[in-house]
Amino acid sequence: MKPAKFDYYAPGSLPEALALTAQFGDEAKILAGGQSLMPLMNMRLARPGVVIDINRISEMAYISQDGNDALAIGALTRQRAMERSSAVRETFPLLAAAVPYIGHSQIRNRGTIGGSMAHADPAAELPALGLALDAELILASATGQRVVKAEDFFLGQLTTALTPGEILTEVRFPGTIGRWAWGFQEVCRREGDFALVGAIALLDLDGSGACQAARITMFGVGGAPARIPTAEERLVGTTVDSADREAAAEAVSQALDPVSDIHASATYRKQVGGVMARRALEDAIHQANGASRP
Numbered sequence: 019m020k021p022a023k024f025d026y027y028a029p030g031s032l033p034e035a036l037a038l039t040a041q042f043g044d045e046a047k048i049l050a051g052g053q054s055l056m057p058l059m060n061m062r063l064a065r066p067g068v069v070i071d072i073n074r075i076s077e078m079a080y081i082s083q084d085g086n087d088a089l090a091i092g093a094l095t096r097q098r099a100m101e102r103s104s105a106v107r108e109t110f111p112l113l114a115a116a117v118p119y120i121g122h123s124q125i126r127n128r129g130t131i132g133g134s135m136a137h138a139d140p141a142a143e144l145p146a147l148g149l150a151l152d153a154e155l156i157l158a159s160a161t162g163q164r165v166v167k168a169e170d171f172f173l174g175q176l177t178t179a180l181t182p183g184e185i186l187t188e189v190r191f192p193g194t195i196g197r198w199a200w201g202f203q204e205v206c207r208r209e210g211d212f213a214l215v216g217a218i219a220l221l222d223l224d225g226s227g228a229c230q231a232a233r234i235t236m237f238g239v240g241g242a243p244a245r246i247p248t249a250e251e252r253l254v255g256t257t258v259d260s261a262d263r264e265a266a267a268e269a270v271s272q273a274l275d276p277v278s279d280i281h282a283s284a285t286y287r288k289q290v291g292g293v294m295a296r297r298a299l300e301d302a303i304h305q306a307n308g309a310s311r312p
């Protein structure tokens with residue numbers, strides 16, 4: 019399949035790219051890694067009149083760590099660069115461990131963090147990680163920039179807070195959550211496929227093992243990744259023992275309201291969502307107890 023006709027621009031700087039997005043508005047699409055946009059264009063599910071290729075804007079690809087263990091990642095940073103970064107491994111080991119679940123290495127060699135966030139596939143790992151880790155997204159336009167929290171960015175299936183004329187330039191991960199105990203689980207039919215259901219657990223445990231705060235984030239189960247407050251509340255103040263984990267998993271299953279599609283039924287996603295959440299919690303507790311990860 020070949021895409022419909024389009025005009026192609028390859029600006030060499032962010033201001034140039036922003037001038038083009040201001041000029042063309044919703045007629046234009048940004049091309050980053052092309053791993054989602056090109057298949058959509060080739061199948062003619064997307065027909066932008068203008069493609070603005072940002073791959074020459076090398077200043078948009080960086081991983082920088084600040085003194086408080088926060089990370090700032092340029093939108094054009096390849097997923098493979100995140101996977102290989104010692105700064106990511108040290109400050110956000112959850113990110114380093116979860117990024118390899120995205121497709122295959124060939125896809126991660128081209129796919130970018132910004133492209134994945136902007137595309138907002140409900141089964142994608144990076145949007146869920148952004149929500150779980152309280153990421154902030156920096157959106158630039160010809161008239162300035164704004165900062166949007168992940169919880170306000172993902173609005174629904176393939177829908178974000180980005181407006182015509184805006185480019186996502188950076189994703190920031192605040193330092194506080196990076197050191198919490200974590201677990202990441204997903205189920206898919208074949209390695210490299212999008213997740214049918216996924217769960218991320220983050221636990222802030224005090225010295226005695228009591229849970230100060232918990233974050234349970236689910237993906238692949240609705241239009242956008244979602245936290246499950248009922249499950250989180252069930253864990254706070256407990257030692258997250260097996261009964262607590264089971265109760266939280268049950269709360270996850272009850273809270274989920276997934277759709278059926280060609281990949282899995284709603285009933286399957288509800289049930290397996292609880293199982294994934296329980297296993298992610300088990301991983302987090304094993305990690306907190308110093309056990310090596312299975």
Ligand SMILES: Cc1cc2nc3c(=O)[nH]c(=O)nc-3n(C[C@H](O)[C@H](O)[C@H](O)COP(=O)(O)OP(=O)(O)OC[C@H]3O[C@@H](n4cnc5c(N)ncnc54)[C@H](O)[C@@H]3O)c2cc1C
Nearest residue numbers: 048050051052053054055121129130132133134136142186
């Ligand atoms: C076979 C295959 C398997 C895959 N498996 C997975 C998987 O398991 N998990 C997963 O998460 N993903 C998977 N992907 C998708 C992959 O991760 C993509 O890299 C990602 O979805 C999009 O990133 P990209 O840089 O390629 O963006 P592109 O395809 O270039 O762009 C995607 C969308 O985002 C917009 N965009 C891109 N960058 C910006 C920006 N900076 N500002 C504003 N808008 C922007 C584009 O206009 C477009 O609408 C898979 C892809 C393939 C082909």
